[in-house]
Amino acid sequence: MIAAAILVLSLGALVQFFISYSRSLVAAAAAQPLSVETQEVAGISTSARGEDFARLLQLLELCPERPHDRGEIRAVRSYFRLVSALRWSLARLLPSLQPWMEAQRAQCAYFAAVALDRRIAFSRGVLAAQLDNSR
Amino acid sequence: MPGLVDYVLGFLTILLEVGVVVCALSKNSLRRYITINLYMALSAVIGVCRYWVLAHSGLSSPTYFYFYYYSDALLTICLYFALMGLYSIVLEEMKADVFLRLGTILLLGGTAWFSYGVIQQSSNKMLTHFVVELSQNLYFVGLVLTYVLWGATMKLRESRTRVIQLVLSLGIYFSAFAATYALRNLYPQMHAIWGYVPPVLGCLLPLAWAYTFWRMPEDARLAPARLAVVPR
Numbered sequence: 457m458i459a460a461a462i463l464v465l466s467l468g469a470l471v472q473f474f475i476s477y478s479r480s481l482v483a484a485a486a487a488q489p490l491s492v493e494t495q496e497v498a499g500i501s502t503s504a505r506g507e508d509f510a511r512l513l514q515l516l517e518l519c520p521e522r523p524h525d526r527g528e529i530r531a532v533r534s535y536f537r538l539v540s541a542l543r544w545s546l547a548r549l550l551p552s553l554q555p556w557m558e559a560q561r562a563q564c565a566y567f568a569a570v571a572l573d574r575r576i577a578f579s580r581g582v583l584a585a586q587l588d589n590s591r
Numbered sequence: 592m593p594g595l596v597d598y599v600l601g602f603l604t605i606l607l608e609v610g611v612v613v614c615a616l617s618k619n620s621l622r623r624y625i626t627i628n629l630y631m632a633l634s635a636v637i638g639v640c641r642y643w644v645l646a647h648s649g650l651s652s653p654t655y656f657y658f659y660y661y662s663d664a665l666l667t668i669c670l671y672f673a674l675m676g677l678y679s680i681v682l683e684e685m686k687a688d689v690f691l692r693l694g695t696i697l698l699l700g701g702t703a704w705f706s707y708g709v710i711q712q713s714s715n716k717m718l719t720h721f722v723v724e725l726s727q728n729l730y731f732v733g734l735v736l737t738y739v740l741w742g743a744t745m746k747l748r749e750s751r752t753r754v755i756q757l758v759l760s761l762g763i764y765f766s767a768f769a770a771t772y773a774l775r776n777l778y779p780q781m782h783a784i785w786g787y788v789p790p791v792l793g794c795l796l797p798l799a800w801a802y803t804f805w806r807m808p809e810d811a812r813l814a815p816a817r818l819a820v821v822p823r
Contacts, residue, residue: 459727459773459774459776459777460773460777462727462731462769462770462772462773463770463773463774463777465731465734465769466730466731466734466766466767466769466770466773467766467770469734469738469762469765469766470763470766470767470770473737473741473759473762473763473766474763476741476759476762477756477759477760477762477763477799480752480755480756480759480813481756483813483814484752484807484811484813524802524805524806527798527799527802528802
């Protein structure tokens with residue numbers, strides 16, 4: 457009985473902490489401006505839409521990976537899926553949640569654009585270092 | 592004997608724990624977050640000792656079993672002190688250090704006493720069952736304490752990104768472990784799963800903390816209202 461109660465409470469807390477943690481990652485990226493190049497490549501300027509997320513992830517996969525952004529992208533991708541699932545299910549019952557969920561999805565897309573920006577800068581740096589070494 | 596996956600996970604965890612201390616050191620945050628860094632250093636040392644015991648006694652030996660679970664309980668107690676370090680950072684303007692220390696010691700004593708009380712009835716399984724029960728309860732109390740700290744962080748409108756991410760990572764870690772131990776108590780026959788889940792979860796906390804120290808500068812700020820689960 458105690459173990460079952462602990463299980464239920466722990467799972468509830470886990471979901472809540474995970475959502476807040478993902479939002480802290482997304483919110484930290486929201487303050488960062490995008491370079492003009494990334495804005496052109498991604499087709500977004502100061503704000504993004506939830507629908508852009510999948511396309512931005514595909515663009516991210518085309519760039520060489522930076523080892524330390526893998527974990528955060530995975531966490532935000534899980535958060536995006538969770539919000540999308542809630543939008544599909546819960547927001548149909550409570551339409552007032554729809555704008556908030558859409559804003560969350562848009563923030564996730566902006567986060568992906570910032571990650572893309574960093575990867576492009578990283579690839580440039582690697583390429584420049586290789587050119588320097590070959591001279 | 593443990594497989595390749597166990598060795599890789601164990602080695603990765605030790606590397607990540609050392610990584611947290613190195614990241615904190617390189618960002619001049621070692622002293623400010625001293626309890627977190629001490630916990631990570633101790634955890635890495637215990638990780639190495641576990642491999643030494645494993646190599647000398649074997650996976651199925653009682654020596655390894657007791658060493659694993661009692662060192663786990665010891666580490667969880669040390670993690671309480673890391674949590675208290677975070678409490679004192681969040682509440683540093685309120686000068687509540689003495690109350691925090693007293694509260695932690697009382698809570699630790701209470702958890703051990705409660706776990707002993709639950710197990711007392713089944714004296715034949717005393718040591719083996721006690722340690723699993725104690726771990727489950729320690730993780731759950733840790734979860735409750737982290738939840739209270741998170742509440743205080745939101746209430747006090749704490750805006751330091753680094754502190755927020757350290758607290759949230761700890762919350763994820765405690766809740767995932769408390770749920771795992773509770774499931775293990777409910778379904779002890781699922782050995783195959785319980786062998787892999789704790790080592791995988793064990794990697795998450797040092798990974799998240801290393802990321803936070805490395806990527807989040809001390810002066811980075813977040814609006815706390817953006818983190819509430821319920822939209823405001």
